[in-house]
Amino acid sequence: MTLSLTTPLWLIGAGNMGGAMLRGWIAAGADPRQITVVDPFVEGLPEGVTLHRELPADAAPDILVLAVKPQQMGAVRDIFSGSPRLLLSILAGVETETLSAAFRAVSNVRVMPNLPVSIGEGVSALFSDDADAATRDEAQALIAPLGLTEWIAEEKLFDAVTALSGCGPGFLFRFIDALAEAGTALGLPADQAARLATATVKGSGLLAAASDESASTLADRVASPGGSTREGLNVLDADEALKDLLKRTLAASAKRNAELAAAARS
Numbered sequence: 250m251t252l253s254l255t256t257p258l259w260l261i262g263a264g265n266m267g268g269a270m271l272r273g274w275i276a277a278g279a280d281p282r283q284i285t286v287v288d289p290f291v292e293g294l295p296e297g298v299t300l301h302r303e304l305p306a307d308a309a310p311d312i313l314v315l316a317v318k319p320q321q322m323g324a325v326r327d328i329f330s331g332s333p334r335l336l337l338s339i340l341a342g343v344e345t346e347t348l349s350a351a352f353r354a355v356s357n358v359r360v361m362p363n364l365p366v367s368i369g370e371g372v373s374a375l376f377s378d379d380a381d382a383a384t385r386d387e388a389q390a391l392i393a394p395l396g397l398t399e400w401i402a403e404e405k406l407f408d409a410v411t412a413l414s415g416c417g418p419g420f421l422f423r424f425i426d427a428l429a430e431a432g433t434a435l436g437l438p439a440d441q442a443a444r445l446a447t448a449t450v451k452g453s454g455l456l457a458a459a460s461d462e463s464a465s466t467l468a469d470r471v472a473s474p475g476g477s478t479r480e481g482l483n484v485l486d487a488d489e490a491l492k493d494l495l496k497r498t499l500a501a502s503a504k505r506n507a508e509l510a511a512a513a514r515s
């Protein structure tokens with residue numbers, strides 16, 4: 250899916266996530282000359298992108314993508330005098346009402362992307378309660394080249410999608426590390442175990458995405474009756490150990506998003 254920017258886009262904050270979206274957009278064909286970044290510290294931006302260390306006084310962005318940390322939103326709001334037509338915010342836990350009061354955009358769309366957007370394989374959840382159909386289509390066209398996009402019906406579910414797909418890559422990277430370490434504990438060289446673990450997660454994810462069968466059925470296909478996968482699954486399934494661990498993991502992330510929202514409201 251290619252991206253053609255028809256209007257200039259301003260990206261405020263190009264760190265881990267803003268930078269990943271920027272790379273994803275340019276890889277998808279966006280003209281870097283249509284993109285302006287405002288970031289006091291970022292280095293190594295793609296060629297052709299305009300960089301300002303601070304927001305110029307006469308800046309009047311049409312599309313503003315806000316990608317600073319929630320705790321940095323106040324500093325951006327205080328120097329921002331214009332009213333963008335469309336605000337896309339990726340700030341975890343900062344609600345539409347807070348964004349709308351701070352930036353006075355005509356339309357506000359919350360987006361929760363994840364890190365694989367940099368290679369067009371991300372997941373982005375979107376929510377808006379004030380964008381009309383054409384503006385929602387515009388937001389969708391901007392985000393869809395970065396991977397799967399899903400509109401969320403209620404803003405209260407945003408903390409849940411943030412925990413699942415926004416934070417999810419962090420949990421999966423940890424899983425890859427743990428899988429590799431477990432292989433090393435059985436005697437494999439560490440670098441080889443890391444390659445095997447990474448490729449196993451990659452291939453399994455691709456297969457799950459391409460298959461009509463559920464992940465649960467696919468797990469059963471790996472587990473031959475009386476074989477060794479079943480013995481391993483029995484460990485993960487005992488007392489729902491893995492399910493319980495992930496429920497607690499996502500609940501902790503969702504709780505933190507709610508705390509960030511409360512802090513941003515005040």
Ligand SMILES: NC(=O)C1=CN([C@@H]2O[C@H](COP(=O)(O)OP(=O)(O)OC[C@H]3O[C@@H](n4cnc5c(N)ncnc54)[C@H](O)[C@@H]3O)[C@@H](O)[C@H]2O)C=CC1
Nearest residue numbers: 262263264265266267287288290316317318319340341362
């Ligand atoms: N890292 C991730 O995987 C994800 C992050 N997010 C959201 O993305 C936002 C940014 O997170 P990260 O990229 O991880 O943080 P980060 O710290 O890597 O990036 C923040 C960027 O903002 C810049 N910045 C700081 N003050 C600024 C200002 N006044 N004006 C302009 N730029 C300023 C910093 O120099 C930095 O480059 C957060 O709100 C987070 O909730 C959302 C989904 C996933």
Ligand SMILES: O=C(O)[C@@H]1CCC=N1
Nearest residue numbers: 341411412415416417
């Ligand atoms: O850790 C964070 O707060 C952000 C939100 C989703 C992923 N990273």
